[in-house]
Amino acid sequence: MTVAVFFGCTFIAFGPAVALFVFTIARDPLRVIFLIAGAFFWLVSLLLSSLVWFITVQISNKNSATQQTGLLIFGVVLSVLLQETFRYGYYRLLKKANEGLLALSQEDTMPISIRQLAYVSGLGFGFMSGAFSVVNILSDSLGPGTVGIHGDSQHYFISSAFMTLAIILLHMFWGVVFFESCERQRWWALGAVVLSHLVVSCVTFVNPHYQGSLIPTYIILSVMAAWAYLCAGGSLRNLKLCLTCKDKDFLLANHRPR
């Protein structure tokens, strides 16, 4: 409960995402706009799912704790499904907008490709999801208090930060894979994305046994990272070329005259 905890958890949770934003998105205004629009779509999906949850809570028995927990679990599942639905909706909207723009302009190329849109929208979803999950916790960490004084886990803040990091990156990878599978009409891939999202959310039900929730989440994160990398056109060969600085296309494109 100190400034150190606050800064540490903030950087853990948002560090990679902000770095991605600064280095790949901030320069291009179109990407920034689509990022914010993605965040907006996530927000709307959250709103709808909260509405449904709220209504069910109002008509339920407020005194029964098990019922409330059950309703919360239902709320989580519903929210995940709604998020993916809105991701699909955003995909359709982007396709329509892109087609419209393409028709209007006589250019052959669109100013932003669908793959870039997938990445940007995934990151937008991730930013908003991460922010909503963790910002209140971070602001509480600045104030006075003792973590876990009533017997709860002492690692609340750090585990929240790591979970948020995983969720943000996962949203980005899900976005890439989702859009790619929609483009290629691979519905099994779509289902896999939704399923993995559900799995990640459901393993958090075992919190505060963090080994049960963080480890599967990070395993899924690595799998999705590899899958997204392959979807985006990467391969082992590309990776090797890039790491050994032998990738001619990249070098040519970024050639700086001496």
Add this chain to the structure above:
Amino acid sequence: MNTSDSEEDSYNERSALVQCESPTIPSYNQDHDVSLPQQTDTKRRRPVSSGLDEPGPVERERASTPDGEEEELTLKYGAKHVIMLFIPVTLCMVVVVATIKSVSFYTEKSSQRLIYTPFEEDPNSVGQRLLNSFLNTIVMISVIVFMTIILVVLYKYRCYKVIHGWLILSSLMLLFWFSFMYLGEVFKTYNVAMDYPTLVMIIWNFGVVGMICIHWKGPLRLQQAYLIVISALMALIFIKYLPEWSAWVILGAISIYDLIAVLCPKGPLRMLVETAQERNEPIFPALIYSSAMVWMVGMADSSNPGSADGRRRNEGGARAQEEEESEDDAAHGRRRRYSAEEDLEEDRGVKLGLGDFIFYSVLVGKAAATGGDWNTTLACFVAILIGLCLTLLLLAIFKKALPALPISITFGLVFYFSTDNLVRPFMDSLAAHQYYI
């Protein structure tokens, strides 16, 4: 501190989203068709600097692109302009939220009220409270309408000196008095020891440079920074002095008024724009945030930076006459700086009236002030940005002055109330169990 005067003025101004235009030089256009996608229309339109608090029209002059070849470039440039407005709006909101969260002065309820919201809100009776907030809104909006009409009348009868003087007075008030107050509160919050001579030096320098930048000439970034700062100061004053429920109702009512004033044929703001166009004059350099320097070709003679202060908020002026404290904030002053130097027609950028900044920040600031929930603040922030984006999209489609408040404020209000009442309990329960969605 009685700040009723200035406050009145400040929100009298409407903000408008305007794109400045410059006269199109045909030869230039053809040569630079591709390179300058954002050419202004041949019709010279002055941005409706609804310096007035009222949300001014959003104007974006688009180069008449003969074919769709420039669509892609247009899209890219359109996006650039959106970002050029996102950044100052975000900065203003960040300043307001940071102040609200740290300096408790602006969230303390004082017994003082603006004279524009004379009815007291009684927290005990819901019906009475609602009624009083509606009455407050009616008073406030009628004052704004009255001021705008006076402004239009003054402009029509070419009483530029009155308007000019009024604007200078309000910006003086804002730059010196309000910033002094703000600095005092910040020092109190952080327990910083300060002596009067140093304070006088700081405030004096800040104020004088601000006056010069805003009303005369100065670097673009500095001018933009000052405009952001004074919008934030105004918004903070509103957040402090408007009663709870009245503030929300006023926000809603102002967006409706903005819509009417800018789009209806007899609306005051529209008349203002049309009059300015007839006279081929720049609209007052009222408080308008300009995202890019305006370089006008051949405008050196017609554009007169000094006299551009035409559209000062009359409200401000009338306010002074009403004797209220002279706190009129310079919010009314809109200013637009014309740099009529070069031949080159640069990308004009988009202008957004300061009233828009102020009301966006009021909405987000109130979201931050009520309750300690950051989710609500974030949701309102994203909603306002998306509303601004949509407004700019409409601007690009319709190519005429549009009000910048309605869409953003509507989204902001919807998201504020729904996030506060629906999403907050949900997210709190999730955080308590550490479930992640």
